[in-house]
Amino acid sequence: xxxxxxxxxxxxxxxxxxxxxxxxxxxxxxxxxxxxxxxxxxxxxxxxxxxxxxxxxxxxxxxxxxxxxxxxxxxxxxxxxxxxxxxxxxxxxxxxxxxxxxxxxxxxxxxxxxxxxxxxxxxxxxxxxxxxxxxxxxxxxxxxxxxxxxxxxxxxxxxxxxxxxxxxxxxxxxxxxxxxxxxxxxxxxxxxxxxxxxxxxxxxxxxxxxxxxxxxxxxxxxxxxxxxxxxxxxxxxxxxxxxxxxxxxxxxxxxxxxxxxxxxxxxxxxxxxxxxxxxxxxxxxxxxxxxxxxxxxxxxxxxxxxxxxxxxxxxxxxxxxxxxxxxxxxxxxxxxxxxxxxxxxxxxxxxxxxxxxxxxxxxx
Amino acid sequence: xxxxxxxxxxxxxxxxxxxxxxxxxxxxxxxxxxxxxxxxxxxxxxxxxxxxxxxxxxxxxxxxxxxxxxxxxxxxxxxxxxxxxxxxxxxxxxxxxxxxxxxxxxxxxxxxxxxxxxxxxxxxxxxxxxxxxxxxxxxxxxxxxxxxxxxxxxxxxxxxxxxxx
Numbered sequence: 001x002x003x004x005x006x007x008x009x010x011x012x013x014x015x016x017x018x019x020x021x022x023x024x025x026x027x028x029x030x031x032x033x034x035x036x037x038x039x040x041x042x043x044x045x046x047x048x049x050x051x052x053x054x055x056x057x058x059x060x061x062x063x064x065x066x067x068x069x070x071x072x073x074x075x076x077x078x079x080x081x082x083x084x085x086x087x088x089x090x091x092x093x094x095x096x097x098x099x100x101x102x103x104x105x106x107x108x109x110x111x112x113x114x115x116x117x118x119x120x121x122x123x124x125x126x127x128x129x130x131x132x133x134x135x136x137x138x139x140x141x142x143x144x145x146x147x148x149x150x151x152x153x154x155x156x157x158x159x160x161x162x163x164x165x166x167x168x169x170x171x172x173x174x175x176x177x178x179x180x181x182x183x184x185x186x187x188x189x190x191x192x193x194x195x196x197x198x199x200x201x202x203x204x205x206x207x208x209x210x211x212x213x214x215x216x217x218x219x220x221x222x223x224x225x226x227x228x229x230x231x232x233x234x235x236x237x238x239x240x241x242x243x244x245x246x247x248x249x250x251x252x253x254x255x256x257x258x259x260x261x262x263x264x265x266x267x268x269x270x271x272x273x274x275x276x277x278x279x280x281x282x283x284x285x286x287x288x289x290x291x292x293x294x295x296x297x298x299x300x301x302x303x304x305x306x307x308x309x310x311x312x313x314x315x316x317x318x319x320x321x322x323x324x325x326x327x328x329x330x331x332x333x334x335x336x337x338x339x340x341x342x343x344x345x346x347x348x349x350x351x352x353x354x355x356x357x358x359x360x361x362x363x364x
Numbered sequence: 365x366x367x368x369x370x371x372x373x374x375x376x377x378x379x380x381x382x383x384x385x386x387x388x389x390x391x392x393x394x395x396x397x398x399x400x401x402x403x404x405x406x407x408x409x410x411x412x413x414x415x416x417x418x419x420x421x422x423x424x425x426x427x428x429x430x431x432x433x434x435x436x437x438x439x440x441x442x443x444x445x446x447x448x449x450x451x452x453x454x455x456x457x458x459x460x461x462x463x464x465x466x467x468x469x470x471x472x473x474x475x476x477x478x479x480x481x482x483x484x485x486x487x488x489x490x491x492x493x494x495x496x497x498x499x500x501x502x503x504x505x506x507x508x509x510x511x512x513x514x515x516x517x518x519x520x521x522x523x524x525x526x527x528x529x
Contacts, residue, residue, distance in 0.1 A: 048445070058504070191483060195522040341401040
């Protein structure tokens, strides 16, 4: 039996493995992709945050750091390996390139991240309608520009940052449309594209996309306070790519299969597993970290991963309760810092609700 | 009265990161256009002169200690929001310069005439590039300094190089 297995080699999963390995836990990270790092290697921009941590560093640099750390600590990373099931007594069904097998671990950390929310409109199945993640993969990993004239749907940080990256890659971002009356992401991210001439239309939505073999034009319109399209406000643009950045949903399928109890919190992406301060779910021995436990930033995912790593090392007896406690306090204060301020408020409250619900129901 | 227009100078000029008019008249100084309480303090470390203070909590708006600021521009590539610029209103009798973070190719060249854009991306004047700090120096963020007529220094925040056909 393995000591601990992490599912997902993104910022949360790698950080969990690194932290646990530091105390001597033999740990394996499994990822279905051919490269580790999750979304980090698509992130060519500098990260916000505390200068004491990774802030000011570009996402892919953080990815490189996490990989070299995990390598030097002897973390085993299994790539091109999908976890297709999770069964009683922490048994996992995995499929490698050669075979399918069942492996068992004392502790399991689920760090599967999130998937993008689709937006449905007439024409949404046309080639050229793409999620922001796919656009970033094509553009920043494979260096293929998926379009030249782009409409961005969504003005959260993802929509704003990807718009900026599209400009950097030489494309024209015709406009960003945002359903809500306010820009969703940070003003500084919005200003980066605004000063380069990109229009950000708030209270606007996409009505339909048209084209023969792919997107050729898009019609957008203004909405009233009930989100109904105002007649006569329609605008038509010639575009060849519609990029959707309409938020993320935690990938909780494995948690559900494991029997983790869920709670619904809209502000962190919908259904998420209940967990305690050690990031342990309602199923003993099954932990979570990162976006699967609620949509936040990569920096918070890293801290949550570390928290899980300490908790796992502690419960396996690799570090004393006292040492673990000190480290956990340190990580919790980092998390509090990252979740501070008006932008972090909703997430902070949602996370507190999860912890409180867990405590009320399970008393741990 | 509070200005609600995110593209106007007055939306930023009352924030603690914006130098006073008096300091602006004296020449080279940093301008921090960061008005939301984001948990970020990279600029505080980027300034080696101790002229930017965030302190605790980390969501404090960055404060420019204007008598310590020399307008050296070290903070420009440090800001993840690319929200720091440097202005020199004493560049010449008629012209000011503005230094801005630039992460695009091609890079402009010294002496090149470029279009200068305001916060909303409108071309408002032309300017001449007077300095380019190459991207290698600051982890892929170049610093471009452009000379413009004095009266535009509060509004110019971007440059545009017309693509060669």
